[in-house]
Amino acid sequence: MSRIYAYVGPPEIRRAVADTPAGVEIRAPADLLGWARAQPEWDADTLTATFVVTLAGVLRVAPRRSEHVACAGGQAVLAAGELTLRAEPELAVEGVTNQSTGYCPEPACWSAILPRLEALGVPHPAELTRAFVFRRCPACGERNVVKEGWFVCDLCGADLPAHWNFADSGEAH
Template identity: 45%
Template sequence: MLYHYVGPRSIAARSGAAVCGVPVSTPTDLLPRLSSGNVTVTFVVSAEGTLLVADRHSEHVACAGNRPVRAAGEMCFAIERGRVVVTRVSNQSTGYCPEPDSWDAVADALRAVGLEPTAGFDPRCEFRRCVACGWLNLVKHGVFECVGCRADLPDEYNAQETPGK
C-alpha cells in the first residue's frame, strides 16, 4: 500500500517537492550520522522501496519530497562490535499515518541495504480518522476515542480516507 501525506497542508507546502531524505544503500551510509554512538532518524520507505533517512527533527513529508511512501516513522541505529545495527523502529508519523502492516516494507528495505530488521515496530502505532469530525487520531492505550470530539473511532484503519466521503 502507498500512503499519501494526510497531515497539515501548511507543513507539506513548507516542505516543498525537494527530497531531504538521504538514500541508504549500505550500512556504511549511516556512519556519518553515528559519530556520537546512537542516533534516531526520521525515515520513509519510498514508493520504489528505497530507505530514506533525515535528521530526527525533519518532517516525514520533507524526507519523502511530498511523495507517497510505503512506510514512515522513526528508526534508531547504533554501532555494535564495529557494525551498524538497527535498535528500534516505529511507524510514528502523524503526517502519513502508516498502518502497522507497513512493517513488511520496512523489513524489506532494511534487508535490501544489508541491515537486519528488528522484530517489529516499537512503538506500534494505530491511526484512525474520526468519521464524525475528520480529526486524525493516534490511538493510545487501545482507547478508540477521538481527541477532537470524543466520538468512537472505527475499528478498521481509515486514516488515508478523505473526511466527508
C-alpha cells in the same frame, strides 16, 4: 501487497517544507553510518532518524526533527516512521516505529521496511519495536493516535472506527 500512504497531515506543513531536500537515500551500510555520523545529534552511540520507504522501495532518512513529507520529497510512501541506530559494537538498527502523523501508516507497513533492512545486511529487530495505531475521526476529521485500545477521538470525543480509515491511495505490488 503493501498499502500506499498519501500525506494526510496539515497542508501548511506540506507547503512549508516544499523546498526542503528529500531525505538521503540509503542503499548500503556505509550510507547509513556516514549519514548518522554527519548529524549534530550523533553521540557516537545512538541516533534516532526520520525515515520513509519510497514507492520505488528506497529507504530515505532525515534528521528526527524533519517532517516525513519532506523526507519523502512530498510523495506518497510505502512506510514512514523512526529508526534508532547504534554504531557499537557494530552498526545496527535497534528500533523501528511507524510513528508518522503526516502519513499515519498502519503497523502492517513493516512489510515494506523489512526488505530494506535485510538488504542493508545490518542487525535489526524482527518487527516494529513500537507500533502506532492511527485513525481519522469521522466526526471532526482529526488525526488520532489510538492508545491502549481506546478508540475515542481526543478532540471531540466521537468513537473512532476499528479499521484504518485514511484516504486509501491504493495498493502497491
